[in-house]
Amino acid sequence: MATSPDLVPTPAQTPADPLLDVRDLHVEFRTRDGVAKAVNGVNYTVHAGETLAVLGESGSGKSVTAQAIMGILDTPPGFVTRGQVLFQGRDLLTMSAEERRKVRGARIAMIFQDALSALNPVLTVGEQLGEMFRVHRGASRKEARAKAIELMDRVRIPAARDRVRDYPHQFSGGMRQRVMIAMAMALEPDLIIADEPTTALDVTVQAQVMDLLAELQREFTMGLILITHDLGVVADVADKIAVMYAGRIVETAPVHDIYRAPAHPYTRGLLRSIPRLDRKGRELYAIKGLPPSLLHIPPGCPFHPRCAQARGRELCRSDLPALLPVVGGRASACHFWKETLGDDNAAADRAGA
Amino acid sequence: MGRYVIRRLLQMIPVFIGSTFLIFFMVYALGDPVAALFGDRAPDPATAAQIRRDLHLNDSLGEQYLIYMRNIFTGDFGTAFNGQAVTSLMGSAFPVTIRLTLVAVVFEVVIGIALGVVTGLRRGRPVDTGVLLLTLVVISVPTFVTGYVLQYIFGVRLRWTAPSVSPSAPVGELLLPGLVLALVSLAYVTRLTRTSIAENTRADYVRTAVAKGLPQRRVIVRHLLRNSLIPVVTFIGTDIGALMGGAIVTERIFNIHGVGFQLYQGILRNNAPTVVGFVTILVLVFLIANLLVDLLYAVLDPRIRYA
Incomplete structure (x- = not known):
């Protein structure tokens, strides 16, 4: 992708500098049965506008790597024991908790596999989308709602103005995943990590959701890490592939x-x-x-x-x-x-x- | 929703009839109310016969029940052993017990949920183990023991509060009795909240909330707590009815002239109108509290819809 002529580099960064540079990342889970070494020295880079597909079976460490980058590892039992996660040149792992929180959601966002369980069942989608603007941008309730409707329009959810008051269970699987995507896109992050974004969906809907994701990524020249075990999905959207096995x-x-x-x-x-x-x-x-x-x-x-x-x-x-x-x-x-x-x-x- | 409420209200009618009849039958089986009225001294036979006639005691149980029900619907709950109308006893007793119950519920909600959240978020740590042990002690010691002990410590020795409550029962004097009444339920609320919080901390939507970059406080209050409180609210709702009825022991200890006190007197004197009247109202309170809980459930969890 870096060689394609239509790509305009963002002014803050030269195209040579990677957006994300994971170096020698180690993650282990300290369980009662012993130490499970989930990630054992992972290196990868993602440039702006580039899509990296991370491929592997369950338990290969692909999701754990993403959680470590995102800073949402369950600690305990999970610990990052070694390595660096350089995001725009700064190591996320040495940042203070508060600095890191401000990066999460705003600069790096995540799309989860199962939108039904990943969205809060008791809050309307409008509240959950608007929350991004309320917390990170200090928007008022009214502004947040307007932004939520705008986002839902952008991911092409029909009748966004009415549906903003609906709860996650009132949406179909595909529409719910669109809500997840809208939430990740909300603050126009530089990097999106999509953890098996289409696994829980019907095959026909899978293609629509992937197309939407690819389209939004092009529009905002974001970096995208696509975690999947579906080789079919990868071929169409990824620029490069990393295959993981045993961490x-x-x-x-x-x-x-x-x-x-x-x-x-x-x-x-x-x-x-x-x-x-x-x-x-x-x-x-x-x-x-x-x-x-x-x-x-x-x-x-x-x-x-x-x-x-x-x-x-x-x-x-x-x-x-x-x-x-x-x-x-x-x-x-x-x-x-x-x-x-x-x-x-x-x-x-x-x-x- | 409207249809659901109407259906639930209609369901109350058979429950109401059944429970009043059961109570009526039990009080009737207790023994001769006239003998109880006179205590140790034997009543004059003519007077006794007169009272029996006035109270329809010579009629069959079914007839007595029908007469009683007919009177209830005209607002006449009969008279207590001392000649006062049962309704006027209710008028003075229920506000006191309701105040006491409210104090207890506030303790339950504030302390119980707070302890539950703290222990749920720190499972296995010393705070968790300590609180858990304490709740176990509270649950296993009967209310009359904790009641008398706390009354002695805070009322008699330390003199922080009056050991016995004055007839007007102001809220200030009801703090200690309210705590005693709440203790066992409070322990249950703590444990319930703890389990619920602990279960939900690993939920996907909590992880999403963290991934959104929300401050920890917002993740806990808005996302974690909101979902975890659904079972707790159910418990507290049904507990309100149980607290009002269960106040008998607490009201005896602290000499509170509430529902428990009047019920105790009624049972002591075999006075059917007092017992049946008070219990009937308690049954109604219980039924309405349950209905409100079910409706609140739908508000807290939008996935539940009543039709």
Whole structure:
């Protein structure tokens, strides 16, 4: 996205400086059964106007990373033990609680998965939207209501003027998620983190909500972190992808490269398990085994017990592969990435021939 | 909503008839009211017969009940053992008990909810454990024990308040009795609020409120507390009726001439009009309090709609 000619950089920042720069983030949960290492050294950057898709199974640490950035981790049991979260050059983790509160909602906003439980059931949507302006901007009750109606119009909720007095349960799933988006958009933040924003929705509504989100993001040149396990959603809207496994990023790449030829066996497994129309009737591929318990992450490469390529290789069992640059602005945390990439390139060439 | 209220009000009619008949029957079964009226001395047989005739005591139970109900609807609740009209006893007793109940409810709401919020937000910490232990003690010790102990400490030894309440029962003198009356319910309110708060602190909408960058105070009061109080309000509402009836013990301890005092006298003297009349009003208070709670429920939780 940074190379597209129509993108005008915001004056406060040069396009080279990332909006968000997460460095070596570690998060652990201290539970009765032991310490669960949920995030183990995550690095990623998001630029203004860019969409980063974070992909992974449940328990891969993608949501916990987002919560740590947002500062809404349940503490205890969750603790950030190491790392930096630089937002516009300032480390969020060393800010005072009050400074951080002012960033939340106003500069970085979050969209949650299930709008029905994420919205307060006993307050009208107008109150919940207007609250953003009342708290962060000191708006009067009347101004806040007017702003709420404006926001609802912007996310194309019909009859906003009447519906502003309705409660969340009176909206359909898609409309509720639009309310969530409106709430995140309210103060025109620089960064939005969307945690599986369409998972709870019907397929037809999913596309509408994603389109709306992408459109608003373009309009305001916001950074967007899209957390998902839905590879279909990612292809259309993301600029780059980070794949997470057991609290680590195992592969990053520009979006289209990863579909053509993944450089990590786990990514390849994920891609193969997408149902495809041209493979109708055949059994769906599934990655063997289960993701590791975060209490006991296997030594070496955490994916080795489930990896076909690791079979018989001592290196995979003993050495943790670092996330290193491979080709074309991509990075992979696999000792044998050349092999992985080569396989698929060859396969893609065969298919193309 | 209107239809719902009407239906609920109509449901009160059979409950009202049933409960008054039950009470009437129980008082009737207690024994001979004429003998009770005269205490230890045996009454003159002619006088006794005269009183029996006047009070329709020679009629069957059903007939007596019908006569009583007919009188109630003309506003005649009969006379107490001392010749006073039951309605005039009610006129002096109910305001006193209502005042006492209100004092108790204020204690319940203010102290109970405050303790519940504090302990709910600090689960497992010393404050939480301490308060929890205290509520357990309060719940397990009977009211008459806490009543006499507090009366002795604050009324007799420290002289902070009058140990016994004067007939006019001003609010100032009702503070200690109100606290005693409230104590057990207060402990329940604390525990209920604590559980409810603790449950809701992990709710998604609370996380949303934090993610919106709201100050902690606003998150707790507007988002967390508002949702957590729904079960507490239900409890307090139904408790109002129970407090008024349960004031018998407290009113005895502090010599308050309220409903409990009059009921006690009525039972002692086998005086059916007093007992049935007072209990009937208490039943009505209970029914209305319950209806109000159900209506309040819909106000607090917009997901509930009555049709």
